[in-house]
Amino acid sequence: MxxxxxxxxxxxxxxxxxxxxxxxxxxxxxxxxxxxxxxxxxxxxxxxxxxxxxxxxxxxxxxxxxxxxxxxxxxxxxxxxxxxxxxxxxxxxxxxxxxxxxxxxxxxxxxxxxYAEARFGAARGMKDALVITLGTGIGGGVIVNGRVLRGAHGFAAEVGHFQIDPNGPMCACGERGHWEAMASGTALGVMAQAAARRGQLAAVLAAAGGDPDAIRGPHVSAAGHAGDAEALALIDQYAFNVAIGLVGLANIFDPGVIAIAGGLVNDGELFLGPIRTHFLGHVEGSVHRPTPEIVPATLGExxxxxxxxxxxxxxxxxxxxxxxxxxxx
Ligand SMILES: [Zn+2]
Structure with a gap:
């Protein structure tokens, strides 16, 4: 046909x-x-x-x-x-x-x-899955029984605006401590800028030309790949922020797999490794249950x-x- x-x-x-x-x-x-x-x-x-x-x-x-x-x-x-x-x-x-x-x-x-990742990509074959994109913000899709969860009005799965810390950094939407204000690709750069202003992250700051405001996520990744201890510590802190959001979602939806999309997927285990470690450290009953794999999305842009x-x-x-x-x- x-x-x-x-x-x-x-x-x-x-x-x-x-x-x-x-x-x-x-x-x-x-x-x-x-x-x-x-x-x-x-x-x-x-x-x-x-x-x-x-x-x-x-x-x-x-x-x-x-x-x-x-x-x-x-x-x-x-x-x-x-x-x-x-x-x-x-x-x-x-x-x-x-x-x-x-x-x-x-x-x-x-x-x-x-939906694409669930049908043809990293979550293929899984009827229940989370696909989370860490970019400028955080986008998310929740696949339940093979279908995209839409909610009563179509607005379900606005996971970027899941409140992690009521006293946390301001989100673009005007509320504090939303997950995307703490764990998006943008947030990684903001965390690094703040650390550089405190006199930390010398290698990252040098890579950004000495201007804290010029620091972006890729500067942190590059220093992390080079083994810089301060960059790796910041990556671990950021990975914790990613993981606690995933823990909350996994406790609610019990996905078979969690696929992560976004630029940091290209950094392989640099981010995914610590995200998995923190996830397993906090998801409910992790040693008593099967836990979802955390895998890179495969379909890209x-x-x-x-x-x-x-x-x-x-x-x-x-x-x-x-x-x-x-x-x-
Ligand atoms: Zn928000």
């Missing part, structure tokens, strides 16, 4: 990545443009152009799936998107559907990435487009054209 084709779009603050994906999860065409800043009309035009470019290469696509950085409700309306202001209060699904005439579904970008396209294919009946799947299963 000829594979069915769907278009997946991953829309974030910096880029619109589009791809044609077949129903085995293979990317067959790809197109990328920078995200226009400003209004929804401008962003919608970029989305429509991306879909048009992809359809010019393969006309036989069945549907469009969109993974969007924001709080997406069950009808594909985005209510809040701190990193993509043009998305705020926009009827994304209905507008794209009307503009391109293909059945369209919209979900949160971390949810679609998690294409997880979003693959998951979005597959979700759309799953929700679009064979032979459907402009008939739109309303709401969510």
């Amino acid at each position: 000829t594979p069915r084709l769907g278009i997946g779009l991953d829309i974030g603050g910096t880029k619109v990545l589009g791809a044609i994906v077949d129903d085995t999860g293979a990317v067959v065409e790809e197109h990328r443009v920078p995200s226009p800043t400003g209004t929804w009309a401008g962003l919608l035009a970029a989305i429509v152009d991306t879909i048009g470019e992809l359809r010019s290469r393969r006309a036989d696509v069945a549907c469009v799936g969109i993974g969007a950085a924001g709080m997406v409700d069950l009808d594909g309306t985005i209510h809040y998107a701190p990193n993509v202001p043009a998305f705020r209060s926009t009827t994304v699904r209905a507008d794209v559907d009307a503009a391109v005439g293909l059945p369209t579904v919209v979900d949160n970008d971390a949810n679609v990435a998690a 294409r997880a979003g487009v693959i998951g979005a396209a597959i979700l759309a294919l799953d929700l679009t009946p064979v032979g459907a054209s402009a008939a739109v799947p309303r709401g969510r299963p």
Whole structure:
């Protein structure tokens, strides 16, 4: 049987990545443009152009799936998107559907990435899994019985805003001590900057040209790979912050596997090793139970487009054209 084709779009603050994906999860065409800043009309035009470019290469696509950085409700309306202001209060699904005439579904970008990892990547074969992306913020998808957990309104699994410490650092959302304020890739850089200002992390500070404000996560990673003791101590502290969030989620959801995505996956065991150690030290009853493996995600930056396209294919009946799947299963 000829594979069915769907278009997946991953829309974030910096880029619109589009791809044609077949129903085995293979990317067959790809197109990328920078995200226009400003209004929804401008962003919608970029989305429509991306879909048009992809359809010019393969006309036989069945549907469009969109993974969007924001709080997406069950009808594909985005209510809040701190990193993509043009998305705020926009009827994304209905507008794209009307503009391109293909059945369209919209979900949160971390949810679609998690779905891709559960179907074709690091969590493949697991009906219950967590997929956590440590990037600018922390994105998360919770797979329960093979499906993405969406909640009553579509806003479930905003794991980055899981409060770890009410007296902790301020989160971008305005609350204190949220997990992403303590354990995102950005937080690693902030922790290192603070340590350098206290006179620590000399090797990391030198690598950043002597300016504490210039320190980013990769400076810490590089010093850690080189065996610098202060960098390794900071990495251990950061890994603890990552682990305590994972412990809370694992105690609630009992996943079969936890896949970690984001730039630090490229550092291999430098981060994953101490994250596992702290996780096993704190998860409930760790010596009396099977515990989830903590593994690197495998689909990289294409997880979003693959998951979005597959979700759309799953929700679009064979032979459907402009008939739109309303709401969510
Ligand atoms: Zn927050």
